[in-house]
Amino acid sequence: MENTILHKAETRGHANHGWLNSHHSFSFANYYNPERMHFGVLRVLNDDQVEAGMGFGTHPHDNMEIISIPLEGDLEHKDSMGTVAVIKNGDVQVMSAGTGITHSEYNKNKDKLVKFLQIWVFPNRKNVKPRYDQITLKESDRHNKLQQIVSPSPDDEGAWINQNAWFQLGKFDKGVKTDYAIKAKGNGVYAFILSGDVTINGQKLNKRDGLGIWDTDKLNIQADSDAEFLLMDVPMIV
Template sequence: MDNTVLHKAATRGHASHGWLDTHHTFSFANYNNPDRMHFGVLRVLNDDRVDAGKGFGTHPHDNMEIISIPLEGDLEHKDSMGNTAVIKRGDIQVMSAGTGIQHSEYNRNSDRLTKFLQIWVFPNKRNVTPRYDQITLKEADRHNKLQQILSPNADDAGVWIHQDAWFHLGTFDKGVTTNYKLKKKGNGVYAFVIKGDITISTIALNERDGLGIWDVDAFNLQANSAGAEVLLMEVPMTL
């Protein structure tokens, strides 16, 4: 299909820094792949494992929407706006870096690693006032259905960002099918399989595979294993 791009898990960029083991779906840091710079406005999808007692020291960001989704363990966040918070599985964290922000992220646990997805989205407004938010979602609300976790609207379900993007999480029993209808014409969807095996349209995906799909109004998704977990990121395709 000429309106899809498949990124198998094993083809991602990989870096091991001892305390940090990370896989990059798109070019990041020392991983530079001209064919994988972004998917529409989705710029970064990092699959990070942080060792106990370790983390990212204070570092800057600007003009980027940054979303963190913890998968296991928890992560302490501190930033230049005075926020100190801990995010854990079930939480969604968002930062609008805007005119500039500095933050650090640490796994304060002494006995277990933390796994989380770090996602960067180009904003549709530059130099906004920096902003931080986090929410806790009910994981039961994504069993055999798609739970909205992010949108462009502050009064809608989930967190919001400065972009016409919608993210959904779902955890499915084997054999369950669902349909996703795109929210905005011209958008595409990047699907990332967190766990298990899933088919989207006719394309079979396994754990940590990614699939971008565009020029569609809707598509079907089927779980091929028990507890299959997927993140759908609908984003504008033009920067």
């Protein structure tokens, strides 16, 4: 029997620090909701907006897979492995924190916002050697189809993480439909609508809504307007 959980955009946690305006789909920092601790191994989904020239100072992580998806602007990353990189819309960054890593993230631009999704996934292996990777996507590869951007294997499409998880981006014109088969037994999908209106398995969704679906093997997706969305196919047992 299919199970679903709906998180409307306006029900998310919200923190506005001036330099950072962040919406939290799951409990994070000062936002605590016992009914929204995680969706399977998906622990954090933050919709962040950072003011020009501002950012997150150096801070630590360990035993977490961290995925950053820029939506607008340029985000500069520096870490304790010596990585210095700028990611922008069209890029996907992954960081396996493993045994421990410190990093900082700043808005590279002095005159415009940077907007990005910060996603944390519990790993399936602890204390791995820390690792950084980034890829650049072609927007045409998600026009009216699903583009795989994260996978569990370096031999598969997209950036890879230490978890049996697959992420897909879609940028659909109004009226386009597709089916998505969940990749692994015991996985569910958390869908997040970046823009526009989408119906998934009969549930109408709008911009920044989230929908978790599990105990099913496929999704029926229809764009009710021009729309962009993210599917996160993740194990339901942490």
